[in-house]
Amino acid sequence: MATRGSSRAGASKGRTASAIPQLPWNQIRPAPIVLVSGTEGFLADRAGRMLRDALKAQDASLEISDISAADYAPGELLTLASPSLFGEPRLIRVDSVEKCGDAFLTEMLDYLSAPADGTVVVLRHAGGVRGKKLLDAIRAGTGGGIEVVCSELKKDAEKYEFAQAEFQAAGRKVTPGALRAITSAFADDLAELASACQQLLSDSAEQITEATVDKYYGGRVETNAFAVADAAIAGRHGEALVTMRHALASGADPVPMVAAFASKIRTMAKLSGARGGSGQLAQQFGLAPWQVDRARRDLAGWSEDGLGRVIEVLAETDANVKGGGRDPVFALERMIRMVSARGRG
Template identity: 35%
Template structure:
């Protein structure tokens, strides 16, 4: 990916971190070529014909312009022809970068830009099962090393937000010797975060461990974890378990089963263990508990802590019901 002048580049996709990195690389390369270039970064919704013409025409101090138009889906309809004209016959002193966050809005403009053969850079959403691979690539990008189990442990500790994962990699590489990240490093920096996360509470609920679930719930609330994140984590864990129960009889490969469920392959062992204590009707009933608790912590109840207690106890009781009637009978 190399920016040059007299080009238009379309960056498309929902993953903001990847899109921002692509923009930064293109801008840096353009400035390297033309250090005197004027740089403009504007939201598409704020453009009109006069502003677009002004920022793409250079300035009194430099003929060269680098223009980044963000949120392209919000471009006023009357400017579509102007943007397509720039893409069809790029100005020799203009590097135009268009950023579209994905989705169907603005599709007609995207189709016209592709027909004009603009350069394209994808910024796709990183799936849950792809996160350890992203960690490994991120570590290599910064000159470090990490093995697959350690990458999986890092994702498990930090979560699925790509910015948080990238930030964790940067922190570990800055503080570790010889640019090698080990399981001990991950445990030292991030174990505390994992212990108070909603995912830990959810795992204890699905395991039927009442004491551990209530204890981790208390600790999470005391350390500032928002109640809505806790109900969301429990609901997500239940949905994953329900999808696992529905798909495990299809004799899929682990990678295919993980994609069907929507989890990284290394989470299948946890789901397989947890599934031994559940059946589908019990999971469905527990999801209803989670939906009720979610509404309560968002305002339907004046005591989110009590609502979360009832959720944890309700989920564990549904697991007990499942074990008492393994065939799924009510």
């Protein structure tokens, strides 16, 4: 993706200029304090993984700890940052700083005055005014930190450049037409765009072309599948039906469409009623933090009973579209109606 210069990265109207380096997500590096700011959770997650891998490459004995600023227990940071018997390097990842309470804010501000040796503290702040005093202190240079800016990619050109960088990083050739096709197909979700790029990279062709994209995503099968699922889960029944019919008319198969629904509903079911920060739940359920955040948004308006009924309908629909029923389209429409009603239909 295009790299924004440090003078522009993360700058917002009316905000005092930062005294610390402000870097794009793909230039993250170790520092005593690493503030990861911005609304794009997928890029923040990837930057965090890059930093973790770099630190582990330096020393395999790296100790990794996760804290939720939203559910912070007094003394937690000091305990995790205290020197160990063998002096292993430490990575302390703190999520939900935008939801922090007074206890975390006070202790983190104290920590900035004397960061622990051999320790990297990563603070994830997704936006908003909560914790502004802490952000201002870090940006003023207290603690010797850096800021990694993960702003949402809103323009088509930015998404095109992101996809282009995915192929460049893998050392693969890709035609401009293939880039335009894949970017257009997955423009609504950066995580899905990245996943699609990785799928294309698995192809053995010397160069990735529009034909390669069509081989995997002909008729925008996958895009339409997830677009249908997203609309239905959000309760937009009419939009989901129209998108489903367009997908089928474009050559989509009902089987991957049901799979898209199942993937999203399963993740929602895992997260339903779960408490904790995104990082903690991601580790607990084997998900990426952005998947946790997305599932939590999708769960708005759903009940446990509704999820249970939808899971049963998904199983029936899956069997019907795989040959167990006479009319797979009717089965899809019934499933979409039930999901759009959040299991109350």
